Amino acid sequence: MSISLTRYLVEEQRDKGHIPPELRLLLEVVARACKSISHAVNKGALGGVLGSAHTENIQGEVQKKLDIIANDVLIEANEWGGHLAAMASEEMDDIYAVPNRYPQGEYLLLFDPLDGSSNIDVNVSIGTIFSVLKKNSAYPTVSKEDFLQKGSEQVAAGYCVYGPQTTLVLTVGDGVAMFTLDREQGSFVLTQDHVQIPVDTKEFAINMSNMRHWDAPVKRYIDECLLGKEGPRAKDFNMRWIASMVADVHRILTRGGVFMYPWDKREPNKPGKLRLMYEANPMSWIVEQAGGASTNGKTRIMDIQPKELHERVSVILGSKNEVDRVTQYHTHA
Numbered sequence: 001m002s003i004s005l006t007r008y009l010v011e012e013q014r015d016k017g018h019i020p021p022e023l024r025l026l027l028e029v030v031a032r033a034c035k036s037i038s039h040a041v042n043k044g045a046l047g048g049v050l051g052s053a054h055t056e057n058i059q060g061e062v063q064k065k066l067d068i069i070a071n072d073v074l075i076e077a078n079e080w081g082g083h084l085a086a087m088a089s090e091e092m093d094d095i096y097a098v099p100n101r102y103p104q105g106e107y108l109l110l111f112d113p114l115d116g117s118s119n120i121d122v123n124v125s126i127g128t129i130f131s132v133l134k135k136n137s138a139y140p141t142v143s144k145e146d147f148l149q150k151g152s153e154q155v156a157a158g159y160c161v162y163g164p165q166t167t168l169v170l171t172v173g174d175g176v177a178m179f180t181l182d183r184e185q186g187s188f189v190l191t192q193d194h195v196q197i198p199v200d201t202k203e204f205a206i207n208m209s210n211m212r213h214w215d216a217p218v219k220r221y222i223d224e225c226l227l228g229k230e231g232p233r234a235k236d237f238n239m240r241w242i243a244s245m246v247a248d249v250h251r252i253l254t255r256g257g258v259f260m261y262p263w264d265k266r267e268p269n270k271p272g273k274l275r276l277m278y279e280a281n282p283m284s285w286i287v288e289q290a291g292g293a294s295t296n297g298k299t300r301i302m303d304i305q306p307k308e309l310h311e312r313v314s315v316i317l318g319s320k321n322e323v324d325r326v327t328q329y330h331t332h333a
């Protein structure tokens with residue numbers, strides 16, 4: 001008997017009391033939006049959705065057509081439901097307050113609507129990452145400051161990877177569950193519950209072309225991996241880099257590994273490339289809920305107090321013993 005996402009969320013709400021009805025309904029809407037995005041992604045060239053939109057986002061990155069389509073799908077699916085006060089997106093400079101014509105809710109939804117978009121045109125897995133916070137202030141209006149909460153304040157986090165399968169991965173604080181899209185039924189079906197990341201691994205994910213720019217602790221860790229059996233680790237390592245965080249993290253959730261996008265000397269005043277609020281925080285909660293760890297090399301990512309909505313962070317996440325080792329190289333250099 002297969003368990004649908006709806007049934008999983010009803011049981012998390014009704015039987016376990018982990019989430020209130022409003023949050024359950026919000027997550028169902030987000031999942032439906034991911035289904036629509038998956039449909040658009042799967043059309044590819046046939047849907048005229050590939051290529052550049054010839055616009056830039058706040059990150060100064062050229063937006064792909066599908067970046068904007070995915071963003072619009074999430075906004076339009078979520079703005080009328082009455083669950084949200086506002087949304088924030090990698091693709092929008094400022095927050096998007098729910099229009100006055102709709103009821104205001106108590107939740108804040110943050111997302112990277114289509115992460116890994118450099119892979120869209122070459123048919124490599126991409127994904128949507130989302131994070132849910134509660135609007136704590138009692139003021140009727142909502143501001144950017146309402147979003148600036150630590151990752152430890154999240155009430156739900158997830159991603160949807162658009163690959164050979166479309167798989168939604170979710171945590172509401174009761175472990176990590178994976179749901180695969182059954183295209184015939186049009187529904188997400190539970191395919192793995194209580195996901196656990198092996199604490200040890202022989203696989204690392206990093207963009208090796210940046211090696212000459214790395215800080216010493218990162219260089220030490222990767223050099224030791226490359227020395228393999230002959231080196232201090234006394235085992236050979238494998239390397240993967242999909243350049244799509246969602247796909248790399250999904251592999252790590254499935255078979256272990258360590259993912260690293262560390263600070264480097266190319267832009268020394270930037271703490272890293274990845275964004276804290278809607279990439280690192282949701283992925284960190286998922287990884288920790290699956291028994292893994294996630295730091296910026298020195299600090300638990302979910303303990304970082306955000307100062308800006310689009311701030312970046314250095315990310316080391318995955319198999320606990322490897323993340324602990326990389327962190328130790330930074331803190332006990």
Ligand code: P6P
Pocket residue numbers: 115116117118207243244245246261273274
């Ligand atoms: P690079 C995608 O653009 C992204 O934000 C992450 O999904 C991915 O891990 C990283 O950037 C890839 O960066 O520098 O290797 O292209």
